[in-house]
Amino acid sequence: xxxxxxxxxxxxxxxxxxxxxxxxxxxxxxxxxxxxxxxxxxxxxxxxxxxxxxxxxxxxxxxxxxxxxxxxxxxxxxxxxxxxxx
Amino acid sequence: xxxxxxxxxxxxxxxxxxxxxxxxxxxxxxxxxxxxxxxxxxxxxxxxxxxxxxxxxxxxxxxxxxxxxxxxxxxxxxxxxxxxxxxxxxxxxxxxxxxxxxxxxxxxxxxxxxxxxxxxxxxxxxxxxxxxxxxxxxxxxxxxxxxxxxxxxxxxxxxxxxxxxxxxxxxxxxxxxxxxxxxxxxxxxxxxxxxxxxxxxxxxxxxxxxxxxxxxxxxx
Amino acid sequence: xxxxxxxxxxxxxxxxxxxxxxxxxxxxxxxxxxxxxxxxxxxxxxxxxxxxxxxxxxxxxxxxxxxxxxxxxxxxxxxxxxxxxxxxxxxxxxxxxxxxxxxxxxxxxxxxxxxxxxxxxxxxxxxxxxxxxxxxxxxxxxxxxxxxxxxxxxxxxxxxxxxxxxxxxxxxxxxxxxxxxxxx
Numbered sequence: 389x390x391x392x393x394x395x396x397x398x399x400x401x402x403x404x405x406x407x408x409x410x411x412x413x414x415x416x417x418x419x420x421x422x423x424x425x426x427x428x429x430x431x432x433x434x435x436x437x438x439x440x441x442x443x444x445x446x447x448x449x450x451x452x453x454x455x456x457x458x459x460x461x462x463x464x465x466x467x468x469x470x471x472x473x474x
Numbered sequence: 475x476x477x478x479x480x481x482x483x484x485x486x487x488x489x490x491x492x493x494x495x496x497x498x499x500x501x502x503x504x505x506x507x508x509x510x511x512x513x514x515x516x517x518x519x520x521x522x523x524x525x526x527x528x529x530x531x532x533x534x535x536x537x538x539x540x541x542x543x544x545x546x547x548x549x550x551x552x553x554x555x556x557x558x559x560x561x562x563x564x565x566x567x568x569x570x571x572x573x574x575x576x577x578x579x580x581x582x583x584x585x586x587x588x589x590x591x592x593x594x595x596x597x598x599x600x601x602x603x604x605x606x607x608x609x610x611x612x613x614x615x616x617x618x619x620x621x622x623x624x625x626x627x628x629x630x631x632x633x634x635x636x637x638x639x640x641x642x643x644x645x646x647x648x649x650x651x652x653x654x655x656x657x658x659x660x661x662x663x664x665x666x667x668x669x670x671x672x673x674x675x676x677x678x679x680x681x682x683x684x685x686x687x688x689x690x691x692x693x694x
Numbered sequence: 695x696x697x698x699x700x701x702x703x704x705x706x707x708x709x710x711x712x713x714x715x716x717x718x719x720x721x722x723x724x725x726x727x728x729x730x731x732x733x734x735x736x737x738x739x740x741x742x743x744x745x746x747x748x749x750x751x752x753x754x755x756x757x758x759x760x761x762x763x764x765x766x767x768x769x770x771x772x773x774x775x776x777x778x779x780x781x782x783x784x785x786x787x788x789x790x791x792x793x794x795x796x797x798x799x800x801x802x803x804x805x806x807x808x809x810x811x812x813x814x815x816x817x818x819x820x821x822x823x824x825x826x827x828x829x830x831x832x833x834x835x836x837x838x839x840x841x842x843x844x845x846x847x848x849x850x851x852x853x854x855x856x857x858x859x860x861x862x863x864x865x866x867x868x869x870x871x872x873x874x875x876x877x878x
Contacts (some may be wrong), residue, residue, distance in 0.1 A: 398606070398608060401607065403590075408670065415573060416749055419477065427841040430842065431609040437612050437616075443569075443686075445627055446650050447649055448627050449631050451510055451512070453512060469542065603815070604823065604849070
C-alpha cells in the first residue's frame, strides 16, 4: 500500500475491523471504505467469509456430553422439585 | 442492507412447549433442556470461578435455581436469557466467595490486549515496494462441504474450549447461544466496546484453528 | 424486481445499526464498485452522500443495464491497462529501458509480461515500480478481477514516486469510460 492511498484500509488493518463490520458498529465512511476494499481484494473477501463461517459454526455446537454422575444428580434434583411442587 | 450478523442458534432451540412440559414434570424435556444449555453454562461460569470443576458445580447449582424459579418465571425475557442470568449470578456469587485475586473487569481488560488477529508474516511489510500491508500469504478458500461437516464443528468446539476465560464467555453467549450484545454485556458486566474486542479476539482465534485444520486436511 | 418496463418494488431496510440503508453509486463512483451486473436505481427519502457512494433510506430497481457484461468489463479493463502501459513506456524510455519500451509499444496490453521480466520489480526506482504495477495489472486481466485491476492502475497513477500529475485522474478516466461507453 503506497502512502498516497491512505484513504483505503490495508488488509492488515481490515482484518482487525471485521468484527466491527459484522456488528454494524462502523461509521458510514469507514464501512464504505471497508466495502470498497472488498471490491479490489479477493483474499479479504475470503477472510470475511471465513469469519462469518466461524461464527455460524459456533452456532451449531452440538450438546456437550454431561458426565453420568452429574446427569444423575440433576435428575435427582428434578424429581425432588417435582415432588415438592405437587 | 446491513444488520448484525448472528449465528442461527435457532436450529438447536428447544421446543416452544418446554416450559409447560417442565411444569408438568416431563423428565425428558428437562434432560433435553440441560443437554442444550449445560455446555455454554459451564463455559460462562468458568469465567467467574477458578476451575473447570467449580464451573461444573456452579452450572448444576444453576439448574436447581432454574427449577425453583420455574413456577414464577413470567416470560419477560426468553427462557434462555433467564437461564443464563441465573448461572451468571451463581457464578459471580461463587467467585466472590472464593475471593478471586483477579477481578473480572481486569481479566476482561487483559484479554482485550494482545497480538494481531493474523500473524504479521501473512502480510507484506514495508520492504515491499508497492503493497506493504496487503496479504503475502492469503487465506485459502474453505470448501463449502468441509465448512458444514461435523468434524469442523468439533474443531470449533475445541478451539472455543481453549480460549481464555472471558473470550470464551463472550463467544459462548453471542455466537454459540445467539444472545444480543446488550444481553451479553449486561450478564458479564462489561462495556459494549470491550465485549466487541473480546468477541473479535475469540472469533479470530477460532478462525485460525479452523484454518489450520483445513490446511492439514488439504495435505492428505 | 422490475417487470417489463415497470420499476420494481420499493425496498426499505430496517433502520437498525449505524449504517442501515441501501447503498448506491453515482456514475463517478462506479469504477470502485465493479460487479457482474449493473442496475439503475431510484432513491427515496433521506439520501446521504458519502465520498464514494450514497446511502439511501429507500430504493427500487428501475432497469438493468445490459451493456455492462463480461465483455464490457474486459473492455474496461483493457482500457485501464492501456493507460498504464502508455505511462510505463514514458518512464521506461526516461530511465533508459529503450528496448523494453519499444517492445511494450508494439505489444497488446496484456502481452507485456515477457518484455518486463528483465526488470527486477523488487526495487523502488520508477522503472521497477511501473514494471511491477504493469505485471500485476496484466495478472488481474488474466484472472478477470477487474475491481483489483482498476485499483492497481489507480494506485500506480497516484504513486508519488512515479511523479505523474496533471490532467484528469485515473479514477476520473475510469468513470468517463462508463459515461461514454455505456451512455450513462
